[in-house]
Amino acid sequence: MVKNTFIFALLGFGILFSCTSEEKVEDDQFFVKEEVKKEKDVFTQISDSLNENPENVKLWIRQGNLCKDELNFDCALNAGAKAFRIDSTNIEARRLYAWTLINKPKAPVSDIERAKRHYQYILSLQPKDPQTLVELANTFSLTGDFKTAIKYINDALKIDERYRDGYVLKGSIYKTLEKNDLALSSYQTALQIDPEFFIGHLNTGWLLTSIENHKLALEYYENAVNLKPDNLNAIYGVAKSLQDLGDYEAALAQYRKIEKIEPDFYITYFNQAFIKQYYQEELDSATYFYNKALEIHPKYLPAWYQLGETYYSQNRIPDAGRAFAEALRIDPNYAPVKEAAEKLRNK
Structure with a gap:
């Protein structure tokens, strides 16, 4: 069994790097706290409506997708589970619930297999849906069956050659297999399709950092900062790349910026x-x-x-x-x- 590497494969949730000696940069497995900037008015309106009508499956799905977009996994899981409980025949409720099963931290294999069955059921009803094919592929990647995962991704891209998330997941698989040229090509294709794809810029920056191409990594982190100026992952990527490139004063300035946003x-x-x-x-x-x-x-x-x-x-x-x-x-x-x-x- 391959370690559960792809919990955040479609999101590109990243690992940050820190120096531990003059010569060596180690993976510190430090996850920067994600900033959650909900559209509070919309979220509040949905919550108020759910208080009045707690069996409204469409509202639960809408809330779950909003939480999903903001990477608020607990919120998405709660909404997805309730939507699916209310109406298990609703395809979008099932899809949301399946997504939450594999995107919670340290998802057990049993949840991955449950999600796989949900996606296979959706696929039986919607066999030409690229989203379902890619999300099903992700369940196979999570258990290390990369061959089957790539097959489903390719099936999705035959239907829609510009389906962005197919290239994202393919890039993540190639990165795990240490086929870095193919991973970089896949990530860059996703960004050609969607230049405003914030996580895509971070994914590419993280990959380039891991292969020590710090100059090019810096460009992608800067792109990410341009899209989300206060995102800690993006600013840290800029700071660490500048440090790795020897521009220490500029790196220190970026670290001081992070201090103001997240003092801990x-x-x-x-x-x-x-x-x-x-x-x-x-x-x-x-x-x-x-x-x-x-x-x-x-x-x-x-x-x-x-x-x-x-x-x-x-x-x-x-x-x-x-x-x-x-x-x-x-x-x-x-x-x-x-x-x-x-x-x-x-x-």
Whole structure:
């Protein structure tokens, strides 16, 4: 069984990267908190109407799709489940419910299989619908059956060669299979079809970041910022790309912008500290930012390690020892800290 990689395949929900040493950039598995900016008046109107008429399936579907568009998964799941319970014969209710089953975090295989059956039923009624074909393909990709997933995607694209999400999912599959040229081509095709596709620009930026084409990645992140100026994923992509390209002052300016939007985003402080430590040699500032990151995430191991290294460079040996000891308490097998602790003993 392949790990459930495609929970957000059609959404492109992304992973952000942080430095943990001078040479290495590691996947930190840090998901930036999504900004939810609902059309409050519309959402409130729907909610008020549902309070008066809680069995109105069309209203539940409308609310669920609004939540889906805003990536509010709990809300979408609630609405989808209620719509399907009220009228299981309603195709759109079934579709929404199936989508919520596979787009909740850490969806179990049982839910993926349930969603697959729902899509297969819809497909039996609407065999020429590209949306259903691609969403069914996604259920196969989630369980690692990429061959079948690609088949359904190609079937959808034969019906509508400009169906954007077919190329998005195909790109995500190719990325997982480490066929990066094909993944990039698929993402770029999706953007040619829909240049305003925000998640598409992020998908492409994330792919280019993973293959260390930071200059081109920066262009896609900037496109994403132009579409959504306050989106943390997009701004972080710009900031980290600038950092990877060595434009440290510009990167710091972007990190400060993120601080104003989301003060609890600890990677922002970690990356600023890393720049101060290794590239600008401002060690007091580096210790300040590492400690700031640790105030928010006290068990963030790389920050304890780098804080210890910074103290060591300042000849603050007791402070370095305490930082390394804390890192070892979190992970006794963390090799860089074990080496650093040995360095301290031999000083």
